[in-house]
Amino acid sequence: MFLPLLATVGALLVVTDARTWWQAVVLALGVVAALVAFVWWAARDLSRVALPCLIVTAAVWALGVLVTGNDTAFYGISIVGPLTIPQLPRHRGWAALGVTAYVAATGAARLLVTEEHLSGVLIAYVIVPAGVTAVLTGLMFPNQRFYGLVAELEEAREREAELAVIRERMRFASDLHDIQGHTLHVVKLKITLAQRLLHSDAERVEQELREVHTLVSDTINQTKELAYAQRRLNLSAELENAKNLFEAAGIRVRVDREAEVDAHVGELLGQVLRETTTNILRHAQAGQVRITLSESGIAIVNDGAREAPLPELRGLATLRERVAGNGGELTVEQKDGRFLTAAAFPHGRSDAAR
Incomplete structure (x- = not known):
């Protein structure tokens, strides 16, 4: 100026x-x-x-x-x-x-x-x-x-945002531990039992090994779901978590509920909210975020978007494919310093939930 x-x-x-x-x-x-x-x-x-x-x-x-x-x-x-x-x-x-x-x-x-x-x-x-x-x-x-x-205020805000991202990563690590830690412990016990019964009860050993195989397969699937943010999420919990993360980073949050969210699309909307929250904390200098919930959609608008070409966000790209695959549409727009992420299911439910 x-x-x-x-x-x-x-x-x-x-x-x-x-x-x-x-x-x-x-x-x-x-x-x-x-x-x-x-x-x-x-x-x-x-x-x-x-x-x-x-x-x-x-x-x-x-x-x-x-x-x-x-x-x-x-x-x-x-x-x-x-x-x-x-x-x-x-x-x-x-x-x-x-x-x-x-x-x-x-x-x-x-x-x-x-x-x-x-x-x-x-x-x-x-x-x-x-x-x-x-x-x-x-x-x-x-x-x-x-x-x-x-x-100094900018540095403090950046540190708060970094801490918020770290807390999100710790939550992810906790989820991963919940999935794999229990499984590995049970697998260890079953293999130990199978070793003891190897020469006395072959039928029981075979049963234990089948259960180990099933347990490991389930754990692999759950881990894949977690890696792609596809583990079943609770939208209300994700909304509360997003508010806490934004407030910790000094960002004002406004939530508008136009209608009760359809339970059939709540999980996917929760995934969109989680991914968008992480992107805002990492890539924007936001001062305010507005979250709007409708019966079959969510819109998140934040200021502080950098004056640059629309960034390639892999997490949102993956979600775009999944939302589209379930009959919905994911919209990502950047204009006048504001960034919009919106997901909508015109028919009120995802195909996956039917």
């Missing part, structure tokens, strides 16, 4: 104050250095260019005072100095005083090379440049603290 304004002001100063091409080049160098510093400051990486930009703008001011006679040549250093000083780890006050003193002293040096009226030189080359630099530097100190607080 401020970059076009700074560029416009700099261009106007060059056009109005430069009387020769040489003066225009000198003034333009200061403006360009100021714009470069602002761009890197906005990217929170000013330290890479701060020193070169300070040197260039300081040199432009000195040339403007002693050689070209341009009293607007302080524009560059009045931008770069206030941007750089608040980011110093220490001695910021002395640095601010030093930059202001340099601007004032350099401007006062105009008296050595001109016979212009004393008061005019002091106002144009000392008081105005030093005053503008001092005021802008003073204003940047509270701004820097504000941006620091914003950065």
Whole structure:
């Protein structure tokens, strides 16, 4: 927002104050250095260019005072100095005083090379440049603290989102343990029993092995279902879990129930909600999420979608196939910073449930 304004002001100063091409080049160098510093400051990486930009703008001011006679040549250093000083780890006050003193002293040096009226030189080359630099530097100190607080809040929010994703992974791991841990324990007991009966009761051994085979087959199927988020889910439980995860990440949640959800499609809608919740926490910078439930559908809308092409989300791609295979439709849209994920079954039930 401020970059076009700074560029416009700099261009106007060059056009109005430069009387020769040489003066225009000198003034333009200061403006360009100021714009470069602002761009890197906005990217929170000013330290890479701060020193070169300070040197260039300081040199432009000195040339403007002693050689070209341009009293607007302080524009560059009045931008770069206030941007750089608040980011110093220490001695910021002395640095601010030093930059202001340099601007004032350099401007006062105009008296050595001109016979212009004393008061005019002091106002144009000392008081105005030093005053503008001092005021802008003073204003940047509270701004820097504000941006620091914003950065800390963003980091805290990212950590909360990461923790929410980790909790979801732990829940998945718990489900996997519930499936396989019990099975492996039972298999171990049955195999131990079969070993003991191997030479005394072959028929019982055969029965135990058949049961082991059945148990292992069931566990494989359950594990596959879990891996593809196809394990039977409770929509109400998933809704409560999603609300808890979003609130833990500092995201406001609004739930609208237009009608009671058809029990036949509840499981698939629960899967859509779970996958969408994970995607929002991982890929968006959301501040608000709205979940709308109808008799045979769900719509989740979040803000904070990044201005980029629609990402390829494998989990949703898998769900799209399953929803379509059961007579429904999964819609994913991104527009104006908002992301919509919606699933609907026009006939009110999935084929799989019939």
